[in-house]
Amino acid sequence: MNCLSVNLRGARGDRKADWIRGLKTSYGIHFLAIQETKLQDSSSFMFSKFWGRAEFRIAVVNSTGRSGGLACIWCPTIFRCVNTIQNRNFIVVSGRLVQSGCMINLVNVYAPNDANGRRALWSEILGIRNSIQGLWIMMGDFNEVRDSSERMNSEFFEANAEAFNQFILSAGLVEYNMGGGSFTYISDNGTKLSKLDRYLVCLGFRERWPNAAVIALEREVSDHRPIVLSTVQTDFGHIPFRFFNSWFELPGFYDFVIQKCSTFNFSGPADLALAIKLRWLKDNIKAWLTVDKVNMDGLYCSKKSRLAEIERVAEDRM
Structure with a gap:
């Protein structure tokens, strides 16, 4: 239970x-x-x-x-x-x-x-x-x-x-x-x-x-x-979720995983500790990726708006 x-x-x-x-x-x-x-x-x-x-x-x-x-x-x-x-x-x-x-x-x-x-x-x-x-x-x-x-x-x-x-x-x-x-x-x-x-x-x-x-x-x-x-x-x-090697190319991702792994504490059988750690790490990675996606989407929209503004100014000067 x-x-x-x-x-x-x-x-x-x-x-x-x-x-x-x-x-x-x-x-x-x-x-x-x-x-x-x-x-x-x-x-x-x-x-x-x-x-x-x-x-x-x-x-x-x-x-x-x-x-x-x-x-x-x-x-x-x-x-x-x-x-x-x-x-x-x-x-x-x-x-x-x-x-x-x-x-x-x-x-x-x-x-x-x-x-x-x-x-x-x-x-x-x-x-x-x-x-x-x-x-x-x-x-x-x-x-x-x-x-x-x-x-x-x-x-x-x-x-x-x-x-x-x-x-x-x-x-x-x-x-x-x-x-x-x-x-x-x-x-x-x-x-x-x-x-x-x-x-x-x-x-x-x-x-x-x-x-x-x-x-x-x-x-x-x-x-x-x-x-x-x-x-x-x-x-x-x-079961463990799908993991992509490309995530390690995201700024700060590798350091985040290392830092989280170092803070995990559990006293019990080794196989159970591993299962719990993987589950816990999965939840933390999901949360980190969600925040990173929001930040990246915001940056993308900002750059897109900036580019549109540059194009508008360029058109006005023609």
């Missing part, structure tokens, strides 16, 4: 829908968790824009004013829901994997900004965790870090991190190493970075899928990076 979690900072906008739908298709996503939908009336919103034409089920929590809002979308042929618990700061979707019958609980979390609110949330989620059987996956924007290395250029509060770590320990949860980058959030001015988004799974889940992978994807239309949890060991996404 592959999961995608992302804080969208507002679900409206065709660009956001196209972006998420593309990720859903590329990474074979079966469960989508969205934080900060900012939808006060989710019932009237067309969530199919994120999922495509395939069948889906959904659980939502409306925003309070323009703040918050959660949505969970899943594939009913892979996961059959039997119960949901909805709260302002989380949604618990409990059910069974269709193929194996395994009971699993998926939690979409959007934690409050204030420390006291987060501690109350940890306590509430822990109570639910201890009262429901099955495997557990908790995902989303926890608005908290576990140690000082997960913040850059922003204040670190050890007491808050300790409370978060104590919750994780008490709930019997663990993390997979995250590939693709060290941080998931960047401030609007680009100076502050933090790892606020993550997956936490129970020990039983990790024992069942020891080679599962978590990877942070590139940001496009949000200040948070989407993160993917994949339990698929043999195929992480689509």
Whole structure:
């Protein structure tokens, strides 16, 4: 079962829908968790824009004013829901994997900004965790870090991190190493970075899928990076895309590829790391080529207009 979690900072906008739908298709996503939908009336919103034409089920929590809002979308042929618990700061979707019958609980979390609110949330989620059987996956924007290395250029509060770590320990949860980058959030001015988004799974889940992978994807239309949890060991996404040697003749392309390769981090089996790296590199190259095409088209149009102007002036002087 592959999961995608992302804080969208507002679900409206065709660009956001196209972006998420593309990720859903590329990474074979079966469960989508969205934080900060900012939808006060989710019932009237067309969530199919994120999922495509395939069948889906959904659980939502409306925003309070323009703040918050959660949505969970899943594939009913892979996961059959039997119960949901909805709260302002989380949604618990409990059910069974269709193929194996395994009971699993998926939690979409959007934690409050204030420390006291987060501690109350940890306590509430822990109570639910201890009262429901099955495997557990908790995902989303926890608005908290576990140690000082997960913040850059922003204040670190050890007491808050300790409370978060104590919750994780008490709930019997663990993390997979995250590939693709060290941080998931960047401030609007680009100076502050933090790892606020993550997956936490129970020990039983990790024992069942020891080679599962978590990877942070590139940001496009949000200040948070989407993160993917994949339990698929043999195929992480689509086959590699067609590559043209002529791309190396584009100014800056070679240096871009070398720079991106040097920043990739992943801890896990070598074959899985290679598959994830190729998928990640493909997405980065596609984005770079898109920007380069826009720049080249703009330059071409500018030169074309300049040439037309020169020809017009030449004609006037004849």
